Amino acid sequence: MSQAMFDLLLRGLNETLIMTGVSGALSFLIGLPLALILVTTDRGGIFEAVAVNRILGGIVNALRSVPFIILLVAVIPLTRLLVGSAIGIWAAIVPLTIAAAPYFARVAEVSLREVERPLIDAARSMGATRWTILREVLIPESLPGIVSGFTVTLVTLIGASAMAGAVGAGGLGDIAIRYGYQRFQTEVMVCVVVILIVLVSGMQWIGDWLARRIDHR
Amino acid sequence: MTEHPVVLLDHVTRRFTDMPALDDITLSIAKGEIVGLIGRSGAGKSTLIRCLNGLDKPQEGRVVIDGLDITPLSEQALQPVRRRIGMIFQHFNLLSAKTVADNVALPLKIAGMGAAARRKRVMELLDLVGLADKADTWPARLSGGQKQRVGIARALASDPLLLLSDEATSALDPETTQGVLDLLARVNRDLGVTVLMITHEIEVVRQIANRVIVLDRGRIVEEGPVARVMASPQADTTKSLLRGLSPILPRDLADRVAPQGDQALIRIDVYGPDARRPLLDDIARITGRPARLVHGGLNDVQGEPYGRMFIALGTNDPDSVRRVVAALSPKTTAIEVLGHVPGDV
Numbered sequence: 064m065s066q067a068m069f070d071l072l073l074r075g076l077n078e079t080l081i082m083t084g085v086s087g088a089l090s091f092l093i094g095l096p097l098a099l100i101l102v103t104t105d106r107g108g109i110f111e112a113v114a115v116n117r118i119l120g121g122i123v124n125a126l127r128s129v130p131f132i133i134l135l136v137a138v139i140p141l142t143r144l145l146v147g148s149a150i151g152i153w154a155a156i157v158p159l160t161i162a163a164a165p166y167f168a169r170v171a172e173v174s175l176r177e178v179e180r181p182l183i184d185a186a187r188s189m190g191a192t193r194w195t196i197l198r199e200v201l202i203p204e205s206l207p208g209i210v211s212g213f214t215v216t217l218v219t220l221i222g223a224s225a226m227a228g229a230v231g232a233g234g235l236g237d238i239a240i241r242y243g244y245q246r247f248q249t250e251v252m253v254c255v256v257v258i259l260i261v262l263v264s265g266m267q268w269i270g271d272w273l274a275r276r277i278d279h280r
Numbered sequence: 281m282t283e284h285p286v287v288l289l290d291h292v293t294r295r296f297t298d299m300p301a302l303d304d305i306t307l308s309i310a311k312g313e314i315v316g317l318i319g320r321s322g323a324g325k326s327t328l329i330r331c332l333n334g335l336d337k338p339q340e341g342r343v344v345i346d347g348l349d350i351t352p353l354s355e356q357a358l359q360p361v362r363r364r365i366g367m368i369f370q371h372f373n374l375l376s377a378k379t380v381a382d383n384v385a386l387p388l389k390i391a392g393m394g395a396a397a398r399r400k401r402v403m404e405l406l407d408l409v410g411l412a413d414k415a416d417t418w419p420a421r422l423s424g425g426q427k428q429r430v431g432i433a434r435a436l437a438s439d440p441l442l443l444l445s446d447e448a449t450s451a452l453d454p455e456t457t458q459g460v461l462d463l464l465a466r467v468n469r470d471l472g473v474t475v476l477m478i479t480h481e482i483e484v485v486r487q488i489a490n491r492v493i494v495l496d497r498g499r500i501v502e503e504g505p506v507a508r509v510m511a512s513p514q515a516d517t518t519k520s521l522l523r524g525l526s527p528i529l530p531r532d533l534a535d536r537v538a539p540q541g542d543q544a545l546i547r548i549d550v551y552g553p554d555a556r557r558p559l560l561d562d563i564a565r566i567t568g569r570p571a572r573l574v575h576g577g578l579n580d581v582q583g584e585p586y587g588r589m590f591i592a593l594g595t596n597d598p599d600s601v602r603r604v605v606a607a608l609s610p611k612t613t614a615i616e617v618l619g620h621v622p623g624d625v
Contacts, residue, residue: 190363203377
């Protein structure tokens with residue numbers, strides 16, 4: 064492999080990591096509160112507000128049903144507004160986050176719902192406030208599941224960021240398409256795929272390890 | 281002013297889609313009592329206990345805790361009340377993501393106690409329940425009995441005036457149950473905590489309760505001192521709950537009971553000081569024939585004897601039998617002539 068190719072792949076990897084990392088972090092910051100709202104505002108929840116729940120659930124469902132490739136194009140005006148450009152890795156972060164935050168919210172919601180009602184009642188019987196229940200019961204008890212869910216979200220984001228490469232976002236996906244596909248440089252394609260496999264496996268391994276570490280059930 | 285009861289339920293009714301889970305319940309529990317609330321599953325026990333700390337609300341009636349009517353209180357206003365009521369559960373409900381010490385510390389944290397004071401109090405509590413060496417263990421690594429001890433320590437953390445036990449021993453084996461009951465009795469005696477325990481196991485009530493309340497289909501069907509209720513249950517529910525515990529006539533003997541025979545067979549239920557009387561001697565003196573205990577005997581409820589005895593009178597003379605029944609009636613809670621049996625019984 065030539066030095067130029069190596070540099071190219073390294074830059075691609077770097078861009079992919081930035082896109083995945085930043086949109087992953089944003090998805091976590093948006094998705095977790097969203098999940099908490101979805102769980103606690105539902106019927107019988109500690110902040111019961113069924114109307115809020117239905118509306119928010121509807122928005123999440125709508126965003127989740129738009130194919131990513133369509134979303135990528137559809138949010139261009141918003142991307143221009145936020146980032147100032149529709150091209151490049153920072154521009155890709157906007158659609159990536161819009162796609163991943165609702166996804167992660169649903170995944171985290173499943174874990175939060177697995178916290179059994181009796182545990183919440185036990186905290187209520189101690190005179191806990193609703194915020195205490197959130198902080199001391201709901202989040203810590205579902206954390207292993209949330210970590211696993213976040214790992215899945217990150218892996219999905221790596222795939223999605225490759226797709227974003229198709230519209231000029233940069234990253235490994237962009238390299239695979241431009242060099243590997245359009246210029247028939249098979250070795251580039253193979254390299255990209257291998258890097259992605261290693262990246263995904265590594266991420267999954269770290270996520271699994273972390274989830275196991277904090278799981279004391 | 282007389283001291284008000286710790287718990288007072290005043291005509292409490294709780295319906296679930298028209299089916300009353302609690303139907304016009306009135307009861308009161310005085311400070312320092314251990315009250316056993318017993319009934320089959322679905323009798324309304326859990327609903328009742330949940331009404332006491334506002335986890336559930338009745339549609340009618342009042343729930344008064346230590347003089348405060350909690351029925352109209354909002355979730356927020358209930359929080360300070362709940363901090364004075366400890367609760368333990370059948371499945372312990374410990375937080376898996378917190379160590380034993382942090383589980384016990386949670387009520388203290390909720391009450392706003394500082395970290396250092398919290399740690400000290402937690403160690404006292406774990407000492408009390410005999411688990412000081414498990415402070416930094418995860419609950420998942422404990423046995424059922426140990427988990428329930430942690431549950432008790434947690435329930436006692438904020439010096440409650442009332443401890444609610446929701447089938448706390450139902451998931452434990454008999455030996456572990458014994459340990460947990462002993463601990464609850466000790467907590468009641470040493471700390472003066474009033475205890476209300478709901479259970480479907482009469483044995484649990486027999487061991488530590490002073491008073492028993494029997495619930496059936498949302499209604500109180502029987503209530504009284506444990507020894508009295510066990511010695512002579514009045515309600516059918518109580519009788520059936522007690523079936524396993526009170527002796528019944530063995531089948532071969534029951535088969536030989538006939539309207540006519542060599543000697544009369546009577547059943548006597550007795551409790552309290554009367555259980556210490558020389559009953560067989562009393563009978564023998566009336567009939568002039570030796571009476572014989574053929575089955576049953578005495579048991580005890582926290583030092584109070586009670587029992588059921590099947591006694592063959594040694595005579596079938598109707599007049600003697602009548603005099604025995606007349607003489608013993610005032611000294612027993614129940615006496616019944618079952619029939620006659622052959623002389624060799």
